[in-house]
Amino acid sequence: METSEALDSSLFEELDENGFLLSDFLCEEVAEGAGMEGNAGHESFAEAFYRSGSDWSCLVQEDLSDLKPEIASSSSKKVVQADLFKLWGLKKPVQSKNETKLAPSRKRTVDLESIDDQSGRKLLRSSDEINPNSNQQRTCPFYKKIHGTPFTVDAFRYGLIEGCAAYFLSHFHYDHYGGLSKKWSHGPIYCTHLTARLVKLSLSVNPRFICPMELDTEYIIEGVKVTMLEANHCPGAALIHFRLKDGRCYLHTGDFRACREMQSHPLLMAQMVNVLYLDTTYCNPKYRFPLKEDVVNFVVRITKSSVAKQPKTLIVVGAYSIGKEHVYLAISEALGVQIYVDSSRKRILQSYGWSGLDKRLCSDGKSTPLHVLPISSLHPERLKKYLEAYRHQYLSVLAFRPTGWTFSEKIGSQLDLIKPNSKGNITIYGVPYSEHSSFTELRDFVQFLRPEKIIPTVNVGKAAARDQMHSHFREWLKA
């Protein structure tokens, strides 16, 4: 104790010498503060400053809330570094998911000989390669190539891939279609009809490259039998099943949420899968998501009770460009209200051709209390601003952020334990509505298929994570 006191006071004196505390408007109070047993703590400083005649009161408030987490080194709230993409609501370039993530931080000595280094850059050969947006020199990682076929899956950001005769797109999320644009000319793109419509609509890809496929229908492409299966992910998402000429079967899950129904699919029941390309987004035992239906019911329940308490509630559901439709559709049905979406989202939703959804959409925010916003805008401050525009109609906001990332081990499947994040009249519920498989669903799916080999396609950037996943796989397939 003694030493720390000595330290305190020496620190105080040092500050003194530096002149920070003895600046003109402070010297009197500091003298006083020094009288108070050399307490250089934060309280006395704020107090001193306040008494010097400035209105610092709002900061004292701020300090209490913002400094405490720092001061209390106990296990209370910790601050973590945010990143720019999240703050700006921009999509992170997909390379952060795979190995190239490390590349930018790697100290590079300029090795003029290495024309094609793994970090995804290449020394220029000619001017037509000077294109800031071209990711062409990045090499396609092995887990996007279907071994033994001239196919790749979700590999559009690598430009022309040598030997690739068909580019498959599992579903229309940016981290999968990234690289596709109206300039695409590297080869045919195979995807489901719905995804094909989105690719045309949103990316203006030349239709002559787009080859839509029906679900559950076998196509022969380059001598390989290919079938798309429902992936239980976002609209249009598919599992892709390949049967090679030699009879071997490969299954690429794209992004999916495994479920019982998949296990009764004739194609998966009939023959074993040799290689499984697996969506391992949540391949960690801590992720045990409740069923999507349960989460939807919970959301509806909360909404109904909130609206009963305060009829002037604006309900906001966060969503990515596509996906999570069932959450707001369920609210819309339960309350008998329309769904407000902005015009670009409306175009996308209409392209699904879901009549149940179409007739519920509206483009006038004032005519319905149910609004769909980008998931990145679900912050108390932004929602407060958003509510401003509707302040004559609504007094509070009830928002849902439906994503697996909100899952907490403490809550697990007991949804009623979920505590919203409330600030004033803004209430945000993070609900574990996941369109990816939870750990046990992955396990059940793998144990059902019993593939010879599993290739994880997500979180493969770190060796430790890869090893962890492979040890889970071994465990599952041991019995």
Add this chain to the structure above:
Amino acid sequence: MLEFRLVQGSLLKKVMEAIKDLVTDANFECSSTGFSLQAMDSSHVALVALLLRSEGFEHYRCDRNLSMGMNLNNMSKMLKCAGNDDIITIKADDGGDIVTFMFESPSQDKISDFEMKLMDISSEQLGIPESEYQSIVRMPAAEFQRICKDLSSIGDTVIISVTKEGVKFSTRGDIGSANIVCRQNTSVDKPEEATVIEMKEPVSLTFALRYMNSFTKATPLSNSVSLSMSSDLPLVVEYKIADMGYLRFYLAPKIEDEEEQS
């Protein structure tokens, strides 16, 4: 064909020193209106944006838009070879894969040519959203540098709080804590020594001092620095480059852990 001549060559040297530790590689975008760069650090926490308008150059020619990928460390090595008073000319051909830096001594008795290989860097230019900020503080750049340096000897994060009256920088570490308050002060002889606070709403944000210290390497570029803050946006630290443009750093704050990682 691209060619521009900067009499104040030291300016380019200073810019390079200010950013080379933050980002390794970057694309320099050249167009008829000027010379710009945007690059994010590897952890996606900070972003550098540089703009040098064509008017600021003694001679500026850029026939078509050109993107030149450079390793900043290497570029810095080359620019270090220029004297502080040298005139720097940058040249590149439309089809070429090299950029030439030419340094002329002020007395015109020595001319050096340095050629550097360009690289193809796959980085996408981000559309940084235009935002209004709750608080903007303008203060002497040297003062800001000193504050960041002093605070980082005590703690590793700084809480910047702004009210109408002043701006407060606080930190806390193992050995103790520190608070530095700068009050609005416009009654100074030189405008660049003023501390000016434009505040719509008080704001308080937490940042990693490591980044702040890195930003303050730009101090030689400008007498004053401005800090623009809003509670849900990255901080913008801007150094104006006289008559030419700016060097801006965007920094994501540290936020409470409950904001999930999605």
